[in-house]
Amino acid sequence: MRNRPIPEATVARLPVYLQALLSLAEDRRQMTVSSEELAQMAGVNAAKVRKDLSYLGSYGTRGVGYDVEYLLYQITRELGLTQDLPAAIIGLGNLGRALASFKGFAERGFKIAALFDVDDSVVGTDVGGITVRHLDDLKDIVTEEGVVIGIIATPPTPAQLVAERLADAGIKSILNFAPAVVKVPPDVTVRKVDLSIELQILSFYQQRNQAIATAREASRRLGTPDSSPQTRR
Amino acid sequence: MRNRPIPEATVARLPVYLQALLSLAEDRRQMTVSSEELAQMAGVNAAKVRKDLSYLGSYGTRGVGYDVEYLLYQITRELGLTQDLPAAIIGLGNLGRALASFKGFAERGFKIAALFDVDDSVVGTDVGGITVRHLDDLKDIVTEEGVVIGIIATPPTPAQLVAERLADAGIKSILNFAPAVVKVPPDVTVRKVDLSIELQILSFYQQRNQAIATAREASRRLGTPDSSPQTRR
DNA sequence: ACGAGCTTGTGACTTGAATCACAAAGTCCG
DNA sequence: CGGACTTTGTGATTCAAGTCACAAGCTCGT
Ligand SMILES: NC(=O)c1ccc[n+]([C@@H]2O[C@H](COP(=O)([O-])OP(=O)(O)OC[C@H]3O[C@@H](n4cnc5c(N)ncnc54)[C@H](O)[C@@H]3O)[C@@H](O)[C@H]2O)c1
Ligand SMILES: NC(=O)c1ccc[n+]([C@@H]2O[C@H](COP(=O)([O-])OP(=O)(O)OC[C@H]3O[C@@H](n4cnc5c(N)ncnc54)[C@H](O)[C@@H]3O)[C@@H](O)[C@H]2O)c1
Numbered sequence: 214m215r216n217r218p219i220p221e222a223t224v225a226r227l228p229v230y231l232q233a234l235l236s237l238a239e240d241r242r243q244m245t246v247s248s249e250e251l252a253q254m255a256g257v258n259a260a261k262v263r264k265d266l267s268y269l270g271s272y273g274t275r276g277v278g279y280d281v282e283y284l285l286y287q288i289t290r291e292l293g294l295t296q297d298l299p300a301a302i303i304g305l306g307n308l309g310r311a312l313a314s315f316k317g318f319a320e321r322g323f324k325i326a327a328l329f330d331v332d333d334s335v336v337g338t339d340v341g342g343i344t345v346r347h348l349d350d351l352k353d354i355v356t357e358e359g360v361v362i363g364i365i366a367t368p369p370t371p372a373q374l375v376a377e378r379l380a381d382a383g384i385k386s387i388l389n390f391a392p393a394v395v396k397v398p399p400d401v402t403v404r405k406v407d408l409s410i411e412l413q414i415l416s417f418y419q420q421r422n423q424a425i426a427t428a429r430e431a432s433r434r435l436g437t438p439d440s441s442p443q444t445r446r
Numbered sequence: 447m448r449n450r451p452i453p454e455a456t457v458a459r460l461p462v463y464l465q466a467l468l469s470l471a472e473d474r475r476q477m478t479v480s481s482e483e484l485a486q487m488a489g490v491n492a493a494k495v496r497k498d499l500s501y502l503g504s505y506g507t508r509g510v511g512y513d514v515e516y517l518l519y520q521i522t523r524e525l526g527l528t529q530d531l532p533a534a535i536i537g538l539g540n541l542g543r544a545l546a547s548f549k550g551f552a553e554r555g556f557k558i559a560a561l562f563d564v565d566d567s568v569v570g571t572d573v574g575g576i577t578v579r580h581l582d583d584l585k586d587i588v589t590e591e592g593v594v595i596g597i598i599a600t601p602p603t604p605a606q607l608v609a610e611r612l613a614d615a616g617i618k619s620i621l622n623f624a625p626a627v628v629k630v631p632p633d634v635t636v637r638k639v640d641l642s643i644e645l646q647i648l649s650f651y652q653q654r655n656q657a658i659a660t661a662r663e664a665s666r667r668l669g670t671p672d673s674s675p676q677t678r679r
Numbered sequence: 680a681c682g683a684g685c686t687t688g689t690g691a692c693t694t695g696a697a698t699c700a701c702a703a704a705g706t707c708c709g
Numbered sequence: 710c711g712g713a714c715t716t717t718g719t720g721a722t723t724c725a726a727g728t729c730a731c732a733a734g735c736t737c738g739t
Contacts, residue, residue, distance in 0.1 A: 222726060228646040232625060247686065256627040259686095260728060267688055275687040276735040292646050293653030300645070307544040312641075314540055317625070321642040322649065362648055385655060386648040388641075392465060392550070394489040402651045404644050408545075408621075409554040411637050412533070413461040413525050415595055415619035416555065418635045420526030422618060455696060480716065492716095493698060500718055508717045509705040 223265045227288050229255045234285045247278035294322035301327040301360045303375050304367030305335050305345055308390055314341040326358040352382040362386045369393035456498045460521050462488045467518045480511035527555035534560040534593045536608050537600030538568050538578055541623055547574040559591040585615040595619045602626035
């Protein structure tokens with residue numbers, strides 16, 4: 214299993230295990246954890262946990278489980294979180310400000326190293342202890358501060374432009390909060406977080422379940438035997 | 447194809463198509479759109495677009511494409527966005543406030559109908575034109591306002607409790623911003639948005655690509671022929 | 680030192696999603 | 710009206726993820 218490329222789906226779950234392990238490490242009572250326990254905490258099934266962890270190597274002990282500290286270190290290392298990665302936020306509106314003043318990053322392997330905007334009433338001001346700079350200074354400051362992650366929190370229209378500026382500044386990892394699809398060179402990774410999309414997905418399942426409920430209700434009233442429960446998820 | 451259950455992956459893309467169609471509908475020049483164009487805009491491939499849309503029915507015309515307005519309506523209907531769904535935000539800190547004062551919801555099928563917190567210095571204040579209520583009044587107000595979606599923006603510790611209160615109030619759809627896994631009854635759908643997880647995933651690919659780059663660099667200097675490019679994503 | 684009892688690690692299998700590739704169905708133009 | 714040209718809709722295929730199930734390996738008590 215070792216040395217095989219780690220599946221994307223596994224990579225996406227490692228941070229969840231990390232979170233669970235951190236909370237276990239905090240109360241020092243439990244030195245070791247079983248795949249079953251970890252699965253409970255992460256909300257997945259135990260076989261998946263074991264398979265996921267096996268991609269990192271054989272870090273468990275049969276009959277015992279996984280050493281919490283050791284596993285914690287291995288996942289941290291695999292995710293590249295052994296030192297704090299410097300990130301920049303572009304767009305200091307409602308969302309950008311919330312992100313900039315959020316204290317939770319430091320404990321999770323990141324630090325906000327620079328802030329950018331284009332609005333003259335924002336540039337030069339202080340947000341969460343950091344001075345907002347003009348977007349035009351992006352490349353210089355990114356180089357200077359060693360920023361490796363760009364967080365786009367501008368309105369959707371300028372998002373593409375900002376992404377290009379980030380790519381031009383040598384940044385390879387972008388997190389995009391603007392509801393817009395941005396195109397970047399193939400060596401740049403973009404992940405998108407779109408709140409409206411999440412809500413719309415919820416809306417779909419909401420209405421579907423409701424439709425099923427009313428259909429069942431109707432057939433019950435008609436005395437028709439209920440065929441399929443169709444719970445799913 | 448019709449009447450088959452819509453795959454989860456497709457549901458997750460429908461909002462992206464919706465967004466693209468909305469921007470097409472705005473400038474009224476283009477009455478119809480091909481799967482190829484839509485694919486470009488959504489950042490996916492054309493075959494996937496066609497297959498996704500085919501789950502909703504045969505709404506295209508061969509040789510022409512899809513009627514923008516008609517498709518727009520069909521997706522809106524499928525997602526259950528024909529009327530604004532009332533949502534509630536719980537936890538009015540940095541993030542909760544940004545969400546509450548965000549104007550983009552209305553245009554995307556949602557409206558913020560209620561706000562909740564437990565902090566006495568927050569309860570009773572006005573945020574984005576809505577008075578913050580105490581969490582204890584959740585059930586009453588949810589019923590009264592017909593809220594169907596709950597958005598958790600509290601710290602991680604109270605997230606589980608809040609989720610239970612929401613479920614108890616009859617809410618079936620929860621969007622959770624707190625970095626915590628919440629357990630709910632099977633008829634409730636939870637989606638999680640976790641910023642730190644997204645950053646950690648970026649970190650993984652960042653460091654992996656870097657590792658590949660330095661390995662290639664090393665082998666180049668040694669004159670070893672470079673075997674596999676291994677771009678992926 | 681041995682057997683009962685856990686728990687891991689992983690091949691084999693199942694399920695679901697993505698991609699391919701092409702016939703079917705339409706448009707457009709001479 | 711017919712044939713060149715588009716573009717859809719969808720079986721067939723490939724690829725990735727999830728689940729199952731069990732032998733291998735460890736601990737601990739006796
Ligand atoms: N606020 C929310 O809760 C929320 C929720 C979901 C999505 N979003 C999305 O996040 C993004 C930001 O939302 P917001 O509410 O903070 O918006 P906002 O309008 O409050 O802030 C946008 C900020 O970006 C700056 N900006 C504009 N163009 C820029 C450019 N070219 N370069 C750099 N900065 C630029 C503006 O000066 C402003 O400060 C939007 O795309 C929005 O759709 C926000
Ligand atoms: N701020 C960000 O940019 C950001 C980014 C990523 C994730 N998050 C997550 O979002 C959540 C909120 O972040 P924040 O920065 O707004 O935190 P915050 O501390 O500023 O606000 C939390 C709010 O929740 C309220 N609260 C606490 N317990 C509650 C309860 N039981 N019921 C109702 N309300 C309660 C508090 O009174 C406070 O108003 C956190 O879980 C955080 O990890 C925030």
